[in-house]
Amino acid sequence: MTSRVMRDFDLLLPESVAEVLDLLATHKNKAAILAGGTDLLVALKFNYSVDNVISLALVPGLNGLSFDPVQGLTIGAKVTIADILKSKVVKEHYPALWQAAKVFATPQLRNTATVLGNILRASPAGDCSLALYACGGSLTLKSKRGSRQVNLDDFWISYGLTARRDDELAMALQVPAPVRGQKSAFRRMTRTKEDLSKINAAVSLQMEGDVCMSARVAMGCVGPTLLRLPKIEKMMKGSAVTDGLLQKISDQVAAEISPIDDKRSSAEYRNKVAGVLVKRVIALALNGKGNDQ
């Protein structure tokens, strides 16, 4: 049950990354980081309480969204979903991410919510997280003890739980540069257009003609974390993507997921449509068709 009044906390307003790291080192799990706040403030009106909220509002240098043909895409901690939508390079090189941003929440939330916040939330339904999972990437986590890179493949541990240590600040996400023939797409199903996903899927495919050289296939809302579908990826690797293959993939998907009944849909339904969704997201990646969401 929500409260109209948030619980007391100290709002800390560091002005540099170094200050943030000092505060994190001091308060550790007694602190929450506030970037967009679209998850945190809602949680604070529910039962969540925390002694310290460390705002990134005054911290410079975290807004960067840059693309390099070799290094790929770098997304800073304060880059919003709206920033992604405005980016031509994202739209061109990472269509899955752009498509996820396009249907993400509402304009007001897109203006505030951050991409890294979506990743750190570790929701099994996160749209932008899922698109990035398919694209691949690694997070730079920084603390007073130093800096480390964690691959997204290893980042989500379970529902709401990540590999981030409580003195670490997620500085940025690096997404590899697309290779020749790289195609990606994102699709989801919702109850109404402005909603959390009831099931979502994203793929990143490296194509040579009709043949898929490698594939990353990811789904959301079908397990405790976002999932990759290794058997499907294996089926695709080295195969020509034909209608026949798509049907085989579609039939196989349910065997790789473990959805549950919840408020947004049922396990039964998710199992039934997961294959359809994967089939369609692959088609979308390959020919831009099927993007009727």
Next chain:
Amino acid sequence: MNDLTIVGKRVERVDVRAKVTGGALYAADVQMAGMLYGKIVRCYDYAHARVIKLDLSKAAKCKGVVRVLGPNDVTKKEYNASVLDMMVSADMRGVLGDIDDQNIFTDHVKHYGDAIAAVIATSEEAAERAAEKIIVTCEELPVYMTAEASKHPDAMQFRPEKPGNLAFQLPEMAFPNNTYAWGEVDDSFKEADIIVEDVFYVSKQKQCQMEPGAYIALYDDQERLNCWTSTQMPKLVQKKLANLFELPMTRVRINATVIGGGFGARLGMVLEPETCALAMAVPGRPVKVLSTREEDWVTSPSRHPGKYWMKMGFKKDGTPVACDAKFENYKGAYYVDASGTAFTTGAWLGGMYKFESLRYRGESYYTNQSICGAFRGYGNPQTNFVMEQLVDRACDKLGMDPIAWRKKWHKTVGDDGWCMGVPYNSCALDECLDRAAEAIGWTEKREKYKNQTGVKRRGIGVAVMNHTSGAMPMLLEHTVCDVLLHQDATATINLACSDMGQGSHTTLRQVAAESLGFPYEDVYIATGNTDAAGFDIGAHASRTLYVGGGAVKQACEDVKRQLFERAALELDEDVNNLYMEDKIIHVKGASNKSISVLTIADQGVNNFMNPENGELIGQPGQIKGYASFFPPHNAPPFGASIAEVEVDMETGEVTVIELVNAHDVGRAIHPGIVEGQLDGGAQQGLGMALTEETYYDDKGICLNNSFTDYKMLGPSDMPKMTNILVENSDPTGPFGAKGVGEAGIVPPVGATANAIFNAIGIQILEAPITPEKILKALEKKGR
């Protein structure tokens, strides 16, 4: 009627500037010196439990706390939050059997969110924090979430006077055999060549008005109870509170604040009793109570959900011979509107088609759900979902076009209306159907969508409805209006009618200006103060313009009559020989003989005596018009919707492509407002058909009492939509108007369901029609 100058025009709405600039003062915005805050402690752990221990001591010691109140610290008088019992005569009240079964605070929790205690503190935060310190120990009781569960012989009894947990059935005294019926249904079915029958489920839809509940109450130094609330029914709530707190009405005052949407959620009391009880405990201090959305969800009424069985019989030529139906609704924890909806659901059924015989039974069973009550349509959307799907199933079997069948067999002028014995006096449904069919391309599309094979399949479906403008003669529709003519010849219209966003204060002002013959700018609608305003039954049943407008018109005509009488004396002419133009009263055929309204008004108040000789000038005294108005009828609005959908056969997803709504509105006093009502109604109707449902777990804990998981259609979900206003003046409506507040929600429900049926050849019997249900049905049928 072509000489109307203000009626029929799209004038600026009276509330629009304040609302779009944020200036509108909602109850939550009202601040007072020395104001205290109340927080109500509710049970969110159980849906049915007995409170065995209530420890208020820790909360009482919290910082900022003024009082802590449990069930023993407030009146234990029972009440019924609905106002339905005040809309009927005393005799009828007895027949219906409405009971008072609610307490301000309870030790017997009957639904998720039932109120147990409260804290009054100096700030909202202090109240919330102290409320957390109240320790409630409960003994869990079995929950009964459906009629089937609560009517079981072993079920716990909610109320001793309602055995079998049957809160209401149509009473024998008014409805023989507990049925709303005509003809001999069992015999008629023997004549039927085809029979269609099924059990449907209609869901617990919520009004989702934007403003969550906010209330202030003050028991003042004159020992008067003041309550600031955005209720739809200020005068009935005034009386209800007077009864509950055993005060004369003159010591209870409702200050009706700007309403942020009603749709029936404020039809009666919501948290007025609790807030006033808190105020009574701290005389002289205003107390404000603010609901969270989740709290508002489970404390204000919803639509009645339940099982709805229906059976229809037809001859081969389409003649409807018999209809038999039973609606068993899952009433919720308290009586509230148990009687009203259980009746009207059948009334709308009876009012639609010319069945040779018809029998309807309506039963309301107590359950451990949150209360059901009024919601736009009041039983009509439920009936539309069921009746219209069965009609289309029959048309399918008969090989008949659904529009052609409806045109042939819907009731019309002279037929018994929704209330038996009261014939319809106007009906333009045929024109609605024709124009809607034309607008959407019905004939071509019905043909085109036969025999589809692809993944995406289109369908097109129709539904019709009858409704009402006010509830005469079932309920005692009545509005009092007085019109004060100021000395500068402007007028203030005083009445208690609410504007809950439907635009009634604008349309009433148009009616007033037109009736007075004054410019729109010269009249003002004054509402919101039950001390000043006479009786008004409240904003319900699409009646504010029809009945309130009738009262305004009559009171304004009373002013005009007095003006003409005075002018006749001044001009020494027969009153019948006068006419008014631009606020000047002229003598017919004598262009030089006239007197202005300003002169009459000014003389009456400021200039009625010659200071030199003390002689009277003109007619002394201020003119005031008055009407205590009862409508002669219920001016039935009719309407038709045609929906076109696309169904994804692999996922069950439905996209509504287009919706055309054509409504017989009598006369559109303000076409823009009528269109707005139809737009908003359609949004809720489509929502009921496709997405909206409040649901619980098996322990009765509500799982989606917020917008996160209760899904309404948003702007981007809405289809291309066309509203067609068919203006066929009703002989009893003000300037021919009918009520349109509810009409818009009804036919989109059945039309959407029928469009899905047309697309996939399967009817989904449970609302809302979700992709999950469609896919399951498709698989069952083998696609």
